[in-house]
Amino acid sequence: MTAGNTIDREIEARLGEAGVRYTRARRAVVGALSRADGPRSASELHQDMEQDVPLSSLYRSLSVLDEAGVLEPHNSLKGLTRYELAEWLAGHHHHLVCLICGTVEDIELSADMEARLEHLVETVTDEFSFAASGHTLEVHGRCARCV
Amino acid sequence: MTAGNTIDREIEARLGEAGVRYTRARRAVVGALSRADGPRSASELHQDMEQDVPLSSLYRSLSVLDEAGVLEPHNSLKGLTRYELAEWLAGHHHHLVCLICGTVEDIELSADMEARLEHLVETVTDEFSFAASGHTLEVHGRCARCV
DNA sequence: TCGAAACTGAGAATCATTATCAAGATAACA
C-alpha cells in the first residue's frame, strides 16, 4: 500500500521536527495501529505484535508518538488508555463503544451530520469560555460480539 | 430543594429493587455528585466529602451505585474513572473535556441538535450490528482555568 | 430479641502506567 508509505513519510517528518527518531519499535507501533480498526491499549498492542517489543518500551513509544502528535489517546473502560493514529493521519471519525467488553470501533459520519457537529462545536466555544480543539461523538451500547 | 428529595426517593426505590440499602455512605456520595457540575473521581469525591467516608468504602459505594444504574462511569485522563448521576436522574447532557487538566463540564444541546443526534444514533444501530443504548458528544480543548 | 444478610473499614493485592538507569544503537563530524 502506498498509503502506508505516505503515512510513514509524514510521521518521519513530524518526528524529525520533534527531534526524535523513527525507530523499529515506533514503526511497529504505528504499523499495528494502522492495521487496527479502532483504538488499542498498550497490552493489546503488545499481543498484536507478539511481544516483539517489550511492554516498557512499548509504553515509551506510545508516549513519544503521542507527544509528537502522531497518536491520540482515548480513555476507555477500566482505567485503560487506548491509542489511535491522530486525525491528521487517519481522518476524522467517531466511536462505537461497547459497554460490555470495552472495545471501540471507528465510524464516519455523513458530511451533513459532520458539518452540523462542527457548527455546534463553534457555538460551544463562544458560549462557554472553552477553547475547543476537536470533538468525538461516542455511541454507547453492545457490540456484535457481546450480543 | 425538593428536587434532591425526589431524586433520593427514586434512588432509594431503585436500590431496593437491586436488593441493596441506601446507606449513609451511599447518600453522601449521591449528595456530593448532585452538588458537582460534572463527573468526579473517587479521590475527588473523597476530598469533597472531607474524608468522611474512607476511600475503600467510597470505591465500594461507587461500584454498588454504578451496578444499580444510579451512576454512570466516565473514563477520563490518566486512567481515572469519574462518575456522575445517571441520565435518568440528572438529564441527558454532553461534555466539555479539558485536555490539560482532565476536568469535565456538563453541557446541554439545543433540542434541534439533540434530535439530530438521536436520529444519527438510530442510523448507526441499523448500519452496524451495534445495539446502541446512549451517546455523548465530547468536545475537547482547554478549559477556562487552563487558558 | 435473634439470626441472616448487608455493610463497613483497614490493609493487602492487582493492574496499568511511569520512572530509573545502565547498556546499546546512531548520526554528525573531526
Added chain:
DNA sequence: TGTTATCTTGATAATGATTCTCAGTTTCGA
C-alpha cells in the same frame, strides 16, 4: 573511520488507582 554527544532500549523498581479480603458492625424481618 574513530569519537562523541544523543537518542533508545530493556529490565526492573516505583507509583497510583482500583479491587479484594476478611473480621467486625449494623440493619431488617421473624
